[in-house]
Amino acid sequence: MTEIRPRRSALYMPGSNLRAIEKARTLPADVLILDLEDSVAPDAKAEARAQVCAAVEQGGFGPREVVIRINALDSPWGEDDLAAAARTAPDAILVPKVSSPETLAAVGLRLRRLKTAETVRIWAMIETAHAILRADAIASATHDVDTRLSCFVLGLNDLARETQTRLVPGRAPMLPWMMIALAAARANGIAILDGVYNNLSDQEGLRAECEQARDAGFDGKTLIHPNQIALANTIFSPTPAELEEAQAVASAFEKPENVGRGAIALNGRMVERLHADMAQRVLGLAQAIEKRCV
Numbered sequence: 001m002t003e004i005r006p007r008r009s010a011l012y013m014p015g016s017n018l019r020a021i022e023k024a025r026t027l028p029a030d031v032l033i034l035d036l037e038d039s040v041a042p043d044a045k046a047e048a049r050a051q052v053c054a055a056v057e058q059g060g061f062g063p064r065e066v067v068i069r070i071n072a073l074d075s076p077w078g079e080d081d082l083a084a085a086a087r088t089a090p091d092a093i094l095v096p097k098v099s100s101p102e103t104l105a106a107v108g109l110r111l112r113r114l115k116t117a118e119t120v121r122i123w124a125m126i127e128t129a130h131a132i133l134r135a136d137a138i139a140s141a142t143h144d145v146d147t148r149l150s151c152f153v154l155g156l157n158d159l160a161r162e163t164q165t166r167l168v169p170g171r172a173p174m175l176p177w178m179m180i181a182l183a184a185a186r187a188n189g190i191a192i193l194d195g196v197y198n199n200l201s202d203q204e205g206l207r208a209e210c211e212q213a214r215d216a217g218f219d220g221k222t223l224i225h226p227n228q229i230a231l232a233n234t235i236f237s238p239t240p241a242e243l244e245e246a247q248a249v250a251s252a253f254e255k256p257e258n259v260g261r262g263a264i265a266l267n268g269r270m271v272e273r274l275h276a277d278m279a280q281r282v283l284g285l286a287q288a289i290e291k292r293c294v
């Protein structure tokens with residue numbers, strides 16, 4: 001079974017907020033995104049960079065995946081952010097406003113020159129109209145060894161700003177873009193996380209977006225507040241009924257009488273080997289979640 005990394009909940013926190021970073025070491029999020037970009041004011045950029053890098057070097061984040069979101073390379077802070085982040089060897093460096101594969105190649109090249117540990121991956125924010133139009137080309141960068149791309153993260157606030165498309169309940173105007181990004185990610189074998197839900201006090205609205213993203217095939221949701229973690233973890237985890245079904249499908253194909261068969265009937269439904277593959281993924285995710293024990 002392929003090992004799966006759970007990314008049900010990915011919590012952003014401003015790099016300038018030391019209290020939030022300290023608190024994050026105890027929060028049950030699968031991924032922590034220490035932000036140097038939009039949540040940090042220009043005057044606080046240098047201090048936030050130093051603070052985030054010291055925190056990553058200090059460690060203590062347990063099984064949580066630690067990601068540093070840098071400023072864009074063409075901003076006044078991007079180059080310094082990238083060099084400092086690379087030295088601390090987080091799990092990944094998240095690059096904002098990626099609009100072409102060339103941006104990722106530029107980041108990859110710098111990581112090679114900086115002799116950055118091979119374990120450091122690149123994640124790309126998909127949050128510009130060009131990124132949607134070039135999603136497959138950007139995701140294809142994962143096949144270039146230098147580029148290290150392993151995950152897309154949607155930025156629907158920036159997409160709304162650029163396109164004037166409204167962020168409305170149900171997200172109908174944004175859904176085609178979400179699915180284009182999803183198809184590009186899956187076609188190239190990388191992970192993909194949904195954008196944030198801005199309303200901190202609306203758990204029902206958050207639930208609706210998490211369920212929509214789960215059904216659409218996303219690995220998890222990016223979050224902005226600790227009170228959003230539990231819901232995302234629950235919704236992006238397999239339910240007991242899904243686990244039972246997955247176990248039944250996997251076991252059915254292991255029976256000696258089914259070894260040579262491509263399709264079988266199970267509880268009145270046709271089940272093919274592709275369903276057994278899907279079942280193995282569900283079982284693998286459940287196993288990986290259990291192993292994390294945050």
Ligand SMILES: CC(C)(COP(=O)(O)OP(=O)(O)OC[C@H]1O[C@@H](n2cnc3c(N)ncnc32)[C@H](O)[C@@H]1OP(=O)(O)O)[C@@H](O)C(=O)NCCC(=O)NCCSC(=O)C[C@H](O)C(=O)O
Pocket residue numbers: 011012013014019020021023024035038039125127154155156157158159195196200224225226
């Ligand atoms: C939105 C907030 C500014 C609200 O902060 P605050 O008013 O302090 O919230 P609370 O008083 O309810 O906080 C309770 C405790 O929880 C801690 N806390 C709050 N938020 C976080 C967090 N994100 N991570 C870790 N810990 C957090 C507080 O410190 C309190 O702790 P304690 O003192 O022990 O009680 C704030 O939630 C916040 O800053 N959120 C993150 C904002 C952010 O990072 N934004 C950038 C990413 S979103 C984005 O850019 C998406 C994309 O690019 C796009 O385009 O869409």
Ligand SMILES: [Mg+2]
Pocket residue numbers: 038096125127155157158
């Ligand atoms: Mg953004």
